[in-house]
Amino acid sequence: MQKEIPYKIYLEETELPKQWLNLRAFMPHKPAPLLHPQTLRPITKTELSEVFCEELAKQELDDTTPYIDIPDEVRNFYKMYRPAPLIRAYFLEKELDTPAKIYYKFEGNNTSGSHKLNSAIAQAYYAKAQGLSGVTTETGAGQWGTALSMACSYFGLDCKVFMVKCSYEQKPFRREVMRTYGATVTPSPSQTTKIGREILARFPNTSGSLGCAISEAVEASMQSESYRYALGSVLNQVLLHQSIIGLEAKTALDKYSVKPDVIIGCAGGGSNLGGLIAPFMAEQLQGKAKYRFIAVEPASCPTLTRGKYAYDYCDTGKICPLSKMYTLGSGFIPSASHAGGLRYHGMTSTLSELYHQGLMEARAVTQTSVFSAAEQFARVEGTLPAPESAHAIRVAIDEALKCKQTGEEKTILFGLTGTGYFDMMSYEKFHDGKMTDYIPSDEEIANGLAGLPTL
């Protein structure tokens, strides 16, 4: 007899994974290597170690070790907010009157308000272990900056955050959370870096971009021997750390003998989706199971659905390594949207390669349709989702409604990456009917792609 499934499945603390899963190790066709921005040759561990901690540089390049131990101190910190719940969306199912069974892995039950903390604490740990004084980073919507501030505070590390200027101004409360955890927060572009001064000279009124803030944070990390740079998405190391999302989700589902048919996640740089699908995709690559995977991206920044699979710079300043990925071009400036965390021109190389091989689907959705889903979800499930996370909700609802039409009892799993408490200005615009949708023209997309480097 099948056990009755509770609303919230909490694993025991003892069931917290002891190892991260390195998805690349399971891929017969590996993602292409990172290239050094000057030499354009595959970057070495030594070169990468100038930017990242040594252990992280090693993880970044390791595409063969299937499982990597989670250090005890990181695992100990995880206990502060993990295992995170897997929630059966009974209320949403009832609201939609669908035969589909919907589950979501909720990563918002921590003060950073998102899954970002999973990698932040790992990156801070390795920085501490290497004897560094601190780390630098950038933040767009603010979740990553908050997460890294919390992690650094825990290990007594300094944390310098470059916050995209429009977010800095629109989200003063996010900034204050970071300050509460002892971080210094600088609006980007700033006068504190060469690249920042250059951009300000050319575009004095710019409201900044993630690509630009990355360049500034990398440059700032190089101003001192005892600092390194930390990045919250896109990188292989981040996907590795985020695999804890999928590992916990799979353990929880396995306990109740539930096998998802469709797995859905929002995708900006790809860290949450990559983490969520990791153990499921690994199983599929081993021929042990079959799932549908759907990446959901904003129609205003349609990296997978309208971008090109090519080598490109990860940042605007072109000082970071090049990655082979789906990209809109590092010069593509996504329109201002209310899902700041998804405004990135590229996509992590692992997911790009999986998508290229046809192992994953992608869907682009407009922001008004996303907020509509967010509100519907909040009213029945209680949790107020972040706009980024609500992209996954949109497609989960769409899939559940299809099941209603066909009568199929599909099992849907999606990732609810975080909460929207700091996004109420966006909700206000939506309520007041002042939110519009922007879809880039073919010309804009072509212009962005025209800036791709020729190797």
Add this chain to the structure above:
Amino acid sequence: MQKEIPYKIYLEETELPKQWLNLRAFMPHKPAPLLHPQTLRPITKTELSEVFCEELAKQELDDTTPYIDIPDEVRNFYKMYRPAPLIRAYFLEKELDTPAKIYYKFEGNNTSGSHKLNSAIAQAYYAKAQGLSGVTTETGAGQWGTALSMACSYFGLDCKVFMVKCSYEQKPFRREVMRTYGATVTPSPSQTTKIGREILARFPNTSGSLGCAISEAVEASMQSESYRYALGSVLNQVLLHQSIIGLEAKTALDKYSVKPDVIIGCAGGGSNLGGLIAPFMAEQLQGKAKYRFIAVEPASCPTLTRGKYAYDYCDTGKICPLSKMYTLGSGFIPSASHAGGLRYHGMTSTLSELYHQGLMEARAVTQTSVFSAAEQFARVEGTLPAPESAHAIRVAIDEALKCKQTGEEKTILFGLTGTGYFDMMSYEKFHDGKMTDYIPSDEEIANGLAGLPTL
């Protein structure tokens, strides 16, 4: 052998309490009855039913039934966010280097951000069951209004919230959360009620007060037959619903054979503290155990520590019943503080009576000392507390530091009622050194008490 205690103790869904605990039923000396504001005689169920739903009026007056069934539909909703975790503050203990063992019951893992949802859903349920169209209420800091909005949205009820004007202006995001859940939010005092217009005529520049917003909400509920009024604290019915906090906490502690020595909670109207201590105090009143209970209040609004135990009006407009309670006088206007949820002139009659009998201690703390504790807590425990909740943290830390001096291994339990995501303006003031402490003079206290009614 004692089981190892995890960081977070989650009860199973099946362990969710099936009954609330009515603390008054265990008290040999009952709290004094509510008086009708016109007749000054004990109010009857019929009279109370003009303001509250019938079932709630019944609960309000019932001081003999020890346990009251939680309706299935309320229990079902509880599963959205309950059982709430009991957390062992290992990180804080390490930070303080104390032999004390610290536990906190965390009620912030829901979108209302606090324990208020526990009573909101019960009050909305009874309104729905009675066939009403909607409810009216007031909100200060915003937690209660958010909670009631969520609860009403779930049952398809209309929700009219009068929000204290200064909060309405300082916390636009709180307002938007309520709108997301479909509520209408009016800044108080407003032109929509007689009492609001009177107050505005006398004090055109007033930033409002909770007492005034209560009067407006009660008046608004009386404008239609199909509306009733809902209140988030002070009332006996609210303490009843909030007993779920203590019941879960006690079940979780009992599982690990842990018995707290000291139980600490912040106290504004008293609902959270009353709920937290309910099963422990009931045990003590039956002579089965002995605990220390500490109510923590702001030094700026020192109801228990400097107020008088007397009959007083619950609202500024004097249209609500009178309650015998510790009070500073219904005309006492607490100074603007950053713990809006604790700015109330009175204290629920049950806790007032227990305090009067010497069964509970009380302590008043300044807001800068509270924010200092809040920041210390956030940095090690992760969760960013609401300023209200941080009052309990302050005293829990003080007690733990005493244990460090004496070497005693006391077990401390406190209530962490909610999160501070909407209080970042207050944290900013604290970071910037711009927060001051206000302690009312003896003359101010005497002036407030001079306004007490003579019966």
